[in-house]
Amino acid sequence: MANYNLENSKDKLKVFTDARFGMFIHWGLYSIPARGEWVRSNERITADDYEKFFYEFNPVNYNPKEWAKLAKEAGMKYVVMTTKHHDGFCLFDSKYTDYKATNTLAKRDLIKEYVEAFREEGLAVGFYYSLLDWHHEDFPAYGDRHHPMRDNENFKENKGNFNRYIEYFHNQVEELLTNYGKIDIIWFDFSYDNMTGEKWGASKLIKRVRELQPHIIINNRLGGNLKKSIPDDYAGDFTTPEQIIPPEALVNEKGALIPWEACITLNDHWGYCSQDKNYKSSEEIIRALVECVSKNGNLILNVGPNAKGEIPEESINILKEVGHWLKQNGHSIYGCTKSILDKPEWGRYTQKDKYLYAHIFQRGVGPVNLRGLSGKIKRARLLCDGSEISIETPWNAEDFKKDAFLNFKSASLPDKKDTVILLELK
Known part of the structure; x- marks a missing residue:
């Protein structure tokens, strides 16, 4: 995708679907407790207790050029990296918050380095951005299904100003799509309960995103139903089944194929979890990739770097084995789609x-x-x-x-x- 300059939606989506295989990167403060990216929510950690990770964060071995070379060796064609996860910590230098990497011991815009490194390897570049923000004072806390303080009575009367939060995150998205050159994909995460669609100011946001980056591909997690014959304007360009591969190719109400991307972890967590050694084998990954393509879908496979900025050795070895297979058999993956024949028994x-x-x-x-x-x-x-x-x-x-x-x-x-x-x- 990074090597194309396509004007119309059909062509840019074809470039995305031709790519078929991408890398997801989940990385942030949660790599320090090393119990997964949902650690603050799962363990009801207060802002004060979580703050120690902010002051400790110092990925001394962060080298995105090595990550980019690994993705390329693995046969991946695009990458999506977390710019801000649910905990609200920003890996980029945002003027709208102090809760960012440049204010940690790292003192670096980690996203800037990521973009430059992966562009240098010829891979398409994407940004993950969480709609949730457990750090922002205006994001709903008490009673929210996911917020770490959802059961904390001290937050019961703290209603916040949600419109102010919407303005905040819209401004951050504009920064991301203005300050880092051409961006191929933006991956929003995620809608739930009444927190969906226009609750996020979705129509306004999508309009601005497409103004800033006309060639960008947008996922479906702002809300809206991409399967409708006439989807909402914020339904996005592709749908994103998570930790599951659909039983068959996805179609809309008219029976037309719609693009999709299965997002899958290498072990059982997105963010680094030091005790999680339940890694999928290269054979499982290869067959999952084949299954996705056979159903007209993409596979984006996640790695979770540790607190030092290192991709786990287990992940590296698996990706290299997948890359070796793709070097020999990639013609059966890239640019391919579902066949005219039904699935054979073998x-x-x-x-x-x-x-x-x-x-x-x-x-x-x-x-x-x-x-x-x-x-x-x-x-x-x-x-x-x-x-x-x-x-x-x-x-x-x-x-x-x-x-x-x-x-x-x-x-x-x-x-x-x-x-x-x-x-x-x-």
Whole structure:
């Protein structure tokens, strides 16, 4: 996306969907307690008790150039990083608050460095911005479902001035989309209960966002229903299932495909959690990516750097393994979409024009059945090295005359993670 200059919405969305694979980065003060990004809410931590992390924050090993090189090596095409999470701490130099990285021991605009580093690697750049703010005095506290002080009687009479908060966060979004050059994606998070749509001043905000960054892609979490035949103007450009992959491609009320992006963690937390070692394997990530593409979706995969600014070694190793697979098989992912065929029992299909990609997860017994493709395949090749895979109909396949069959010479698959066969259709 960063390398394109497209005017109309259809084209900029195509660039986004062609990219297919991105990196999410959740990072902030919560990396110090190291119990996940919701630690302040989950543990009802007061502002005073949480303040110690602000004065301690000093990511001495923060090097976004290393992060960018890792994302590129992993085969990712775009990245979205937290600029402000629910705790209200800003990684950028905002003139509207003192609660920011430049006032910590870091004394740096961490977002500025992030943007420059990822642009240098040719990746598209996105900003995550939380609509919630547990630090701001005008954000609802008592009775709010998520605020750390939701049950604290001392906040019962503190109603705040929500209109003043809306002006505050609109101003911050304007800063982000003015001070850092061209931005490809803005990822708002999130609406709930009555905190949705125009409660956020959504129409006004979206209008200003598109004025400042005409080519930007916006997610759906301001509210509104992207599946409606005529969505609200603040419904965004793509929808964002979280920690789940939809059972099928998403469509609107007219049956037209809508863009979507599954946001998935590598372990069980978004922000750094030192005790969480429940990492997904590279095989699981590769197959999740294939599943998303086979259903016309993207995958954005999260890393949570620690307090020193380091991406955990476990995450690095997994991403490098995924990147190795993509280096050999990326043609079956980038620019691909759901296929003309239903999901096969042995794996999944992705497709790009006349090229059908068979992602074989399970070898099974005998040749691999390609339902309905008899006489329709010009050639079959192992995608990773271009070697020929023969297509032969078994002598006893009289009941399967409409099917084609891939014949492997061994009982095991060439790649146990995902063996990809390029099928060029006639």
